[in-house]
Amino acid sequence: MNYYSLNDTKNNAKTSFEEAVVRGIAPDRGLYFPNEIKLLESDFIDNIENYSNEEIAFKVIEQFVNNEIPTDVLKEIIQDTLCFDFPTVKVEENVYSLELFHGPTMAFKDVGARFMARCLGYFNRDKKEETVTVLVATSGDTGGAVASGFLGVKGVEVVILYPSGKVSDIQEKQLTTLGKNITALEVDGVFDDCQDMVKTAFLDAELTEENLTSANSINVARWLPQMFYFFFAYKQLKAEGKELVFSVPSGNFGNICAGMMAYKLGLPVKHFVASTNINDTVPQYMATQEYNPKPSKQTISNAMDVGNPSNFIRIQTLFDNNFEALNQLFSSFSYTDEDTRKTMKEIYGESKYVADPHGAVGYMGLKKFQKAAPETLGVFLETAHPVKFLDVVEETLDVKVPIPEQIKAVLGKEKKAHAIKNYDDLKAYLKNR
Ligand SMILES: *Cc1c(COP(=O)(O)O)cnc(C)c1O
Numbered sequence: 001m002n003y004y005s006l007n008d009t010k011n012n013a014k015t016s017f018e019e020a021v022v023r024g025i026a027p028d029r030g031l032y033f034p035n036e037i038k039l040l041e042s043d044f045i046d047n048i049e050n051y052s053n054e055e056i057a058f059k060v061i062e063q064f065v066n067n068e069i070p071t072d073v074l075k076e077i078i079q080d081t082l083c084f085d086f087p088t089v090k091v092e093e094n095v096y097s098l099e100l101f102h103g104p105t106m107a108f109k110d111v112g113a114r115f116m117a118r119c120l121g122y123f124n125r126d127k128k129e130e131t132v133t134v135l136v137a138t139s140g141d142t143g144g145a146v147a148s149g150f151l152g153v154k155g156v157e158v159v160i161l162y163p164s165g166k167v168s169d170i171q172e173k174q175l176t177t178l179g180k181n182i183t184a185l186e187v188d189g190v191f192d193d194c195q196d197m198v199k200t201a202f203l204d205a206e207l208t209e210e211n212l213t214s215a216n217s218i219n220v221a222r223w224l225p226q227m228f229y230f231f232f233a234y235k236q237l238k239a240e241g242k243e244l245v246f247s248v249p250s251g252n253f254g255n256i257c258a259g260m261m262a263y264k265l266g267l268p269v270k271h272f273v274a275s276t277n278i279n280d281t282v283p284q285y286m287a288t289q290e291y292n293p294k295p296s297k298q299t300i301s302n303a304m305d306v307g308n309p310s311n312f313i314r315i316q317t318l319f320d321n322n323f324e325a326l327n328q329l330f331s332s333f334s335y336t337d338e339d340t341r342k343t344m345k346e347i348y349g350e351s352k353y354v355a356d357p358h359g360a361v362g363y364m365g366l367k368k369f370q371k372a373a374p375e376t377l378g379v380f381l382e383t384a385h386p387v388k389f390l391d392v393v394e395e396t397l398d399v400k401v402p403i404p405e406q407i408k409a410v411l412g413k414e415k416k417a418h419a420i421k422n423y424d425d426l427k428a429y430l431k432n433r
Helices: 017-023 042-046 053-065 071-081 109-123 141-150 169-176 191-203 205-210 220-240 254-264 281-288 312-318 323-329 337-351 357-372 386-397 405-411 423-431
Strands: 003-005 032-034 088-092 095-099 132-137 156-163 182-187 244-249 271-276 330-334 377-382 418-420
Touching: 003 017, 017 109, 017 220, 053 071, 053 220, 071 109, 088 220, 088 337, 095 220, 095 357, 109 141, 109 156, 109 220, 132 141, 132 191, 141 156, 141 169, 141 182, 156 169, 156 191, 156 423, 169 182, 169 386, 169 405, 182 191, 191 423, 205 423, 220 244, 220 254, 220 377, 244 254, 244 357, 254 271, 254 312, 271 281, 271 357, 281 312, 281 330, 323 330, 330 357, 337 357, 337 386, 357 377, 357 386, 418 423
Parallel strands: 095 377, 132 156, 156 182, 182 418, 244 271, 244 377, 271 330
Antiparallel strands: 003 032, 088 095
16 A cells, blocks of 8 residues: 555555655645555454454554554554543433543544654654654644644654634643643734645745654544544444444544545444534535635634635545545535534533533534434544633533643643744744754
């Protein structure tokens, strides 16, 4: 197996896993994609309950790592990555929440960030002088997960750009207090400004010596480990003997695309629902077959405020750009903040379950699909702990959310960030470190 750029053809699949991880994005600006996807043995899937999470993860990721990391090292990386639980919690009849927020920064991005960091660490093991710089823009959760996942990884410097005053207090603490190889740049602007600066830096020939790479879900080492969640959920729910439907709160569509890769590896799933907030480029596409990216709009489920989801092209590729085939397995629905708050209240009122705004969006998409398929077992992904959206959750539900230990640990620490105003400031920072 090799990777090719989605701006090129499959016949030109010459990129190794290592190169795809280190580069992040192909030189022609395309996303990397595997040229072959092998089905897992049905015996493994039929007996999944007899395997540990680590064993499952190894089987799932092995073909994509392509023997470029020795088995014992890959097993260690997986062990280190999966140092927490992924429980399915029953919310009501035929509806489960798959809680992906029990990691160090309490959002699902921990798994991808930890896995990618450790792969990069391995690939840099013999490089004495040279460092790779991970440059990442965040609207909130990515920054914390990347900071925590990459902390102390040898040969890797991390530079995080975040929009001043636009991330929550907890999110800001998570990305500005760690020190060591993690630097935060506080940008006088909005998320799109941060993202633009990062993109400009990747294209800037004067920065090639800085060995820049990305750590968002375009990087295969952050995207692919997200397949694990869907196998872990199947392992827990298989005994119920019902067909599974997953609803994934979606922004850049990396997580749901990983779920659909899991399906291509042989995981039995009846349907996937991509639930979005009013940033509805994909729901509109599924309704009209016209893809019209738009500038992102701000919502209370802000980790999904994406107007041009990077990974949707990967989903289309999985279905050979055949709309009918995609439409069979995949639906996408969009919801307003008002819908979201109302649903958070309903879930809490009926089940005493505290959903964060992203999880609530996932729940709505699931319920909509299940209306026509009531015999299915539905799973919505709870992508962040409610504490990460404390103000919205406490105000909407009139409850006090207890602060978990992971969060308490950063709240007392001192923020350290360099203020920057524009691309020249970023460039000067990168060159003069
Ligand atoms: C990043 C994020 C999402 C969106 O995930 P994508 O893979 O970008 O679709 C959803 N919920 C939360 C809490 C997130 O942090």
